[in-house]
Amino acid sequence: MRFLMTVALLMLLMTTACMAQTDHLLFRASFDEALTAEVANGDPEPVWARGGTKIVEDGQQDSCAAVPDGGSLSYEAPGNVYWERGTLSFWWRCDDAVGQTEFTVASLGSFYHFYYGRWLRLYSLGGRLYMHIWDWHHDGTRLSVSSGEFLPQQGEWYHIAMGWDAAKGFALYINGEQIGSSDRAFYLPLNINQIGLGVSAVASHAKASSTRSQRFDEVRIFDRWLDDAQIAALSTGEDVRVGPALDQEAIATHRVESLGMHTGHGMPIAPDDGETLIVTEPQVVTAKDVLRTQMTGLDGNLASKWPSGMRYSTEGLRYDVEMAGEAVNYVAMTASHEGRVQLVEGDRGTVVAERTTDDPFITRELLEQPVAVDSAHVTRAISEEDRRHDGALIDLQMLHVATGPATEAGAQSSPLGLAALDQLGATGAEIHGEYPAADQTTLTPAAEAASVSLSPMQVLHLTSEAATERTGIGSVGLRFELATEAPTVRARLEMMHPLNYTRRQMILDFIPDGSEVSLELDSRDLVLEPGQRIHLALHFTEPVQLSAASISPREIPVQTAAEQYFPDQLRMMKMYFMRLSEARPWGWDASKIKLLGELYTCMYQLRELRPDDETVMAYYHWTHTGEPKPVMDLPAAPAGVPEWAWYQVKLLEMCKSVPQWWIDNRQIETGEFGSNDGPNDDSVLVQDFVGLHLMDGPDERLLESARKVGLLTWGLTMENGMNRQVTDPLHAYEWGANVNNMLAVMDYGNPLWYERMLEMGQHYDALTGINPQGHRHYRSNRYGLSQIVTEGRYGWDTTSNALNMQSAALLGWYSGHDDSQRYMTEWADAWMEDIVDPEDGRGRAYTVEFATGKKEPQRLLSYAFALIPWACYDQTRDDRYLRALSLVWESDRRHYDGPTRSIDVLQQLVTHTEREDIRANILEVISGIDLWSSPIRYTDTRPEYKYMEWLLTGDESAVTEALKATLSDLTWELPMYTTAEQSPDRLWLPQPILNHMMLGDISLLRNRIYPLHWVSWENTGGKLAAWVLEKDPKHLRVWLVNTGEEALNPFMRVWRLDHGQYEARLGADADGDGQIDADAATATATLGRGSRMQVPELAAKTVMVLEVTQT
CATH class of the missing domain: 1.10.287 (Helix Hairpins)
Structure with a gap:
């Protein structure tokens, strides 16, 4: 079985630690010979050393690690660093110009994804260095210090040190001198993920890379904040190993205050009369903020929070928790915000806890009477002036506590004795990796119970025996005796989740009322896998002697x-x-x-x-796309309906159900869907709406939904036709240009969108220019309303700027707008020269420095780029732009077996060029396609290739197979498109093959920015199947099948026919050869772009051919 992947890594940490730590140095990597650390209390090997990262000569001391622009170097954090205190020191050199734009020098990242995982970070901005630490104890913001007047210079070595102590603050040192500090204590009990050097982010969810070329030497990490003299000594090359003594009293006081343990208000009492404090955890069904599922206030991870982002503009005001009507009488809210907790039973709500910003971090309330909770709601006050300091909910415990006899049935009681961590398997590795040495004392089942002395707030771990087989756990009993001279002791008990140790299954703060303590933790039932243990962490506010401890997991059947x-x-x-x-x-x-x-x-x-x-x-x-996927039983096509028609209609119906789910379940009146990155991802979600609207329209729900997003982005994330945020071309486009451009096609004829494209187009003069080579290029690949960044790597044009050339392309398509066509064609002309490799005259991907015209090769051209030269050809009929399509294909072939970026113009390559090598390559790719090997999802082009197989060979079965495979996959994948609520910018619907068949080519899809469709369909009742068999500017031939039970009277709009008089003929095709068999109904009409034509009545379950020919 593949279980415990995260803790398996921690097991490795314990077995590969280079030595037992007798000093305070946890980690040292000298980089004299290798990237492997010579000293490591955790894993000494780098997690990532990518993008050309290597050992080079010319270090500050011997050799050093070079992390190039685009490279990365990071190490595992568990055991090598601890969040509560430490020192990170190293020599650093920036080989690129430091510049004004932001880049990361070093960071310690959280398991949890906040601010890209950068909990502690050293970065450069505006030429200065800044150090920050995130602190959710106070207001959920970062604490920051700067290097002041110190400005690092390119090519110079500097000794950097960062010291931190949660009880005291933190400081930044350069060349042995403290140049910035904060005396503000902080608290964030997180699991640190990785130690990043030159890496822009070290989040637990992704890889990242450096944005400057940097060098590092003599990296050291200590388990405490070294004093100023010791840090100065490090900067002179001394081998410092031992730091100052820890102030245990200050540590305990800080923990007590941070966890609100200085008061017993609201804490239940564990009785001393032979009774047991029974703690029961009720069911949480789900939790939402606005309409988005969000478990971050209830997941037991003390480094996560609610709100965890600003996905809706109204997010963070109210947190709604669905419960199951079970009793609650104890509430503990770990938070830094001002707000209330309300419990609702039936139609009656009761405010049970309130917190102001002056209250302790943890607010506890013990209710006089339990509430059978159907739902719970947490409110949060916000500041209209500055929402950065509004605070957050870290954890919400809703429990039922009562005294009574313990449940004995099925409980196996074991006395607890002292244990060595290396004897505890994965649990020992977790403790070693996440808790500093003073907090690693552990009791585990033994022949005799041990007696241990604990200082105030020292952590004591208690574990059960390791499960030998899969085991159900109904509750856990814990008993121990306490001796203390303090008049009152308060305790905190954390029950770790056995599967993922970053989560607490239950947290209870309580008061032991005497020397004998008996608890029963009736958590939600658990399942232990072989090797897993129950793991409890316990600490007390006063010095205690703990003895006679025993743990009693109550086993129940696994299925129960x-x-x-x-x-x-x-x-x-x-x-x-x-x-x-x-x-x-x-x-x-x-x-x-x-x-x-x-x-x-x-x-x-x-x-x-x-x-x-x-x-x-x-x-x-x-x-797990490498494993055999499910194959679903599909409904057979009814008599009279070809398989291609039946499965086309079923696939379109299922595709349309996805945006309908999002509109019904996630979109609010403002247009927001609550996407991960807010409106800029909302704008991405609706990119799929155009084709659906054109294939089975008019769909007013889709259109109105997209309009709302267009209006939202125009007012919120754009200003004067420009993205407000300074960012890269893709994200600049996604801040609203994409959806407002898209609506010019989807909502064709509405002047609002045309006017907005004009407003966006007014920025081309500032964004682009003529460089010394006489080429029009973008000046930058990072821009926004306030700035066009041209320094360093940002002063280069990339083909991803094609996305933001969409306004010009559509204005030219829409009305032949002269200035827009000039910007577009001049930019395309420049690239037609610049993507030619001078050595072989074939296409190659490049970026171009605007100021000099210098070119640097890349692996691939950008998505969307191929559509710009096609738009130039479409609007000018200048054949030289067809050469650019071939260049894109040639560029693809340098590193890939077939078309990659040229996939956007496959039909155009086949129909408008004479390149037999391109056709042969496409057929070669097709011959290797297996539609049933892995899921069809994201930007999978296999179904499109099967369409191309028909286009090149006439084999209709290839298209039918593609439709069946796509429908089969979407049938089991549907939850992943809907109820899984994945990031909406990852929802590419598998509709391209439908576009090719029903519309004649792709309309507009995400990053497919130019309309290629020939026809669209209206009033179909969701029953019309269509396959465009032939198309040119004067002629269309289309298969039509009414798959329903009743006659159908659809409409067709034409989009690429030349303006003129046309004859339309509709007749049956009984033999399926794509030709009208005999008699045909005829009609004449004047047609041009967007013209709507009534299709004669279609009988049910009959294959028909519609021919439209210019007369």
Whole structure:
């Protein structure tokens, strides 16, 4: 079985640690001979050393590590660094110009995805260095210090040190001198993911790379903040190993205050009269903010929070939790915001907890009477002036506590003795990796119970025996005796989730009322896999002597436990998937992408518990494309309906159900869908709407939904026709240009969208220019309303700027707008020269520095680029632009077996060039296609190639097979497009083959920016199948099949016919040869772009041919 992927890594950390730590140095990588660290309390090997990262000479001391622009170097954090305190020191040199734009020098990243995982970060901005630490204890913002007047210079070595202590603050040192500091304490009990050097992000969900060429030497990490003299000594090359003594009293005081343990208000009492404090965890069904599922306030991860982003403009005001009517009488809200907790039973709501920003981090309330909670709601006050300091909800515990006799049936009590961590398997590795040495004391089942002395707030770990087989756990009993001289002791107990240790299954703060303590933790039922243990973490506010401890897991049948455990873990699997879906790290090494490991661990267990569960099956095969996929039984085509027609209609119906789900379940009146990155991803989601609207329209719901997004982005993320945020070409486009351009086609004839394209087009003069070679190029690949960035790597034109040339292309298509066509053709002319390799005269991808005309080769041209030279040809009929299409294909072939970026213009390459080598290559690619080997999803082009097989060979069965395979996949994938709520910018519907068949070519899809369609269909009732068999500017021939039970009277619009008089003929095609058999109904009409023509009545289940010919 493939379980515990994340903790398997931690096992490696313990076995590969170079030595037992007798000093305070946790990690040292000198880079004299290799990237492997010479000293490591965790894993000494780099997690990522990519993009040309290597050991080079000319270090500050001997050799050093060189991390080039686009490279990365990172190490595992567990065991090598701890969040509560430490020092990270290294020598650093920037080989590129430091410049004004932001880049990361070093960072420590969280398991959880906040601010790209950068918990502690050193970065350059405006020529200065800044250090920040995220602190959710106070207001959920980052604490920052700068290097002041110090400005690092290109090519110079500097000694950098960053010291931090949660109880004291943090400081930045350069060349042994403290140049910036903060004395503000912080608190964020997180699991650190990786140590990044020159890496822009070290989030647990993705890989990242450097944006400057940098060098690093003599990296050291200590388990405490070194004093100023020791840091100065490091900067002179001394071998510092021992730091200052820790102030244990200050550490305890800080923990007590941070966790609100200085008061017992709201804490239940564990009695000393032989009774047991029984703590019961109710079911949480789901939680939402606005309409988006969001579990981050209830997931037990103390480094996650609600709100976890601003996906809706109204997000973060109210958190709605659906419960199951079970009793709650204890509420603990870990938060930094001002707000309330309301519990609702039936139609009666009761505010049970309130917090102001002056209150402790944790607000606890013990209710006089329990509430059978149907739903819970957390409110959050916000500031209209500055929402950065509004705070957040970190965790919400809703429990039922009562005293009574413990449940003995099935409980196996074991005395607890001291244990060595290396004897505890995965649990020992977790403790070693996540807790500093003073907090690693552990008790585990032994022959005799041990007695241990604990200082205030020192962590004590208690574990059960490791499971020898899959085991259901109904509850856990814990008993111990306490001796203390303090009049009152308060305790905190955390129960770790056995599958993913970053989560707490339950947290209870309580008051032991005497020397004998008995607890029963009746959490939601759990399932342990072989080797897993129950793991509890306990600490006390005063010095105590703990003895006679025992743990009693109550075992129950696995299938009984699964009744509660399965839906709970299914909810968590969805949460992990939602976080990961934008990065899409499926197939990466899950031991290096920790959140992926957590997803897989959860998924694999659920799959083994219930192998036939369709939802788990969908998640599994979506993320495991290398394994045989499900093949669904499809309904047979009825008599009289060809298979291609039947499966086309069924596929279109299912494709349309996806946006309908999003409109019904996620879109609010403002137009927002609550996408991961807000409106810029909302704008991406609706890119799929155009083709659906044209194939089966008019669809007013789709059109109105897209209009709302267009209006939203124009007012919120754009200004004066320009993206407000300074960013790269793709994201500049997604801030609203995409949807407002798209609507000019989808909402054809509405002058609003034409006017907006004109407004966007007014910026071409500033964005582009004529360079010394006489070529029109974009001046930058990073721009926005306030700035066009031209320094360094940003002063280069890339073919991804084609996306933002869409306004020009569509204005030319729409009305022949002269200036727009001039900008577009001049830019295309420049690239037609610049993507030619001077050595062989064939196409090659390049970027071009605007100021000099210098070119640098790239692996691929950008998506969308090929459509710009096609638009130039379409609007000018200048054959030289067809040469550009061939250049794109030639560029693809340098690194790939077939068309890649040229996929956008495959029909045009086949019909408008005489390149037999292109046709042969397409057929070669087609011969190797297996539609049934892996899921059809994302931007999969296999169905399109099967359409091309028909276009090149006339084999209709290739298209039928593609439709069946696509429909089969979408049938089991449908939850992944809908209820899984993955990032909407990852929802490419498999509709291109439908566009090719029904419209004659692609209309507009995501990043396919120029309309190629020939026809569209209206009033079809969802029953019309259409296949455009022939098309040219004077003639159309189309198969039409009414797959329904009643006669159909659809309309057709034409989009590429020359303006003029046409004769339309409609007749039956009984033999399926694509020709009218005999008598035909005829009509005449004047047609031009957008003209709407009534199709004569279509009888049910009859294959018809429609021919439209200019007279």
